[in-house]
Amino acid sequence: MPEATPPGPPPGPRDPGDAWAVGPDGTKAWGRFGAAGLLVDDGAGRVLLQHRVEWSHHGGTWGIPGGARHQGEEAVAAALRESAEEAGVPEDGIDLRHAAVLDLGFWTYTTVVGRAREAFEPVIADRESLALSWVPVDEVDDLPLHPGFGASWPALRAAISTTPHVVVDAANVVGSVPDGWWKDRAGAAERLLSSVAALAERGLDARELGLPFARWWPQWTVVLEGDARAARTDGRSGRVVAGAGAGGAGADATGGDAPVGAGGVRVLRADGSGDDAIVEAARAALGAGGAPVVVVTADRELRTRVEALGAEVRGPGWFREQ
Structure with missing residues (x-):
């Protein structure tokens, strides 16, 4: 799920990863070292989704919290960090289940899938979300999904109980x-x-x-x-x-x-x-x-x-x- 528009500037100095990755054909994706996001379910048939702010690429669509990986940062760590920063997901409260990688050759996006050990309420912690919501799995397809997440959702849904x-x-x-x-x-x-x-x-x-x-x-x-x-x-x-x-x-x-x-x-x-x-x-x-x-x-x-x-x-x- 490449990002054509980076998020707004964060407070403080940027990490070197907060930059464009450019492919051989000029295709650009946000995250010099790749990007990662977290799809978390609550064990009761719901997944946590983010309603993306309008100024972002594909603004107004629903996807998962995530963003650029920092220099030297593992994809799983990046997904947990980004979801904590954007949605208040407790980093030590997630049981990892599996990880899927979209590899464009010059850039990768890793979707980390986890399950919450205990119920928690998401918190909008930055400017990248219009809303955060626990959405029943059967209702995800009814939402306007971010194209990248929408393309990966059928396979992710099929494995959610595995x-x-x-x-x-x-x-x-x-x-x-x-x-x-x-x-x-x-x-x-x-x-x-x-x-x-x-x-x-x-x-x-x-x-x-x-x-x-x-x-x-x-x-x-x-x-x-x-x-x-x-x-x-x-x-x-x-x-x-x-x-x-x-x-x-x-x-x-x-x-x-x-x-x-x-x-x-x-x-x-x-x-x-x-x-x-x-x-x-x-x-x-x-x-x-x-x-x-x-x-x-x-x-x-x-x-x-x-x-x-x-x-x-x-x-x-x-x-x-x-």
Whole structure:
């Protein structure tokens, strides 16, 4: 969604990214280092849209908050920053879901899709919005849409309920590398959780999940059994939530559910069979509409059980490559 007219000058010095990118044929797009925007849904069938101010390019249309990327800024960071600046979106209150990239060769626009962890009211924080509104998904097409957003909306809408899930057989993955894990199973599990947390924060290439767009942030579940259950989950990057004690594979320490949004990590400590806990975690993800559900293991019997449910299987080598 190229911008033919830049926004009004912001207060203070400009970032070098606040400039035109010019293509070989003279086509201009706003954002020297590309641009990014955030499409956020509230988990209840509504998305946050911005009614663009009249003086902007395609003024009076509806789209998503976004703008030029700063020098050296990642697209996701730019989308979160711009949506915070323009619409008061809480940067630490969004679970990332996926990112789509429009690449014109000389310029890119990244649409980052996320879900609000908690309800919030958008706030017009600059001069680029006539209004901000939570719009029911079924009513988006009734609005005069920004041409760029309008072109991408059908594909974005089709994926809005897609929630991939990765379930990790910790014992199998840890045991695939002879690094002394048998001397300290809890420590080895903590190292694995650190790797999973890093992946949860960075996301996976869409091709690894057989999904459209560029990158996805799946939900992650790591199943620990035996001595590995003593692994600590405090102080880790990403959002690692300890779950499952005596309440079973799907419960937290109090016996209730311990859900984690996309981009987070859930730890299930199996009281009994780790394989049974993994099967139940895969079953629950599939039952909740997870698509796809990937189980990371090299155990043949476990592979047969989860594939019978409809889950896909990747080996420990795949996990390490990520």
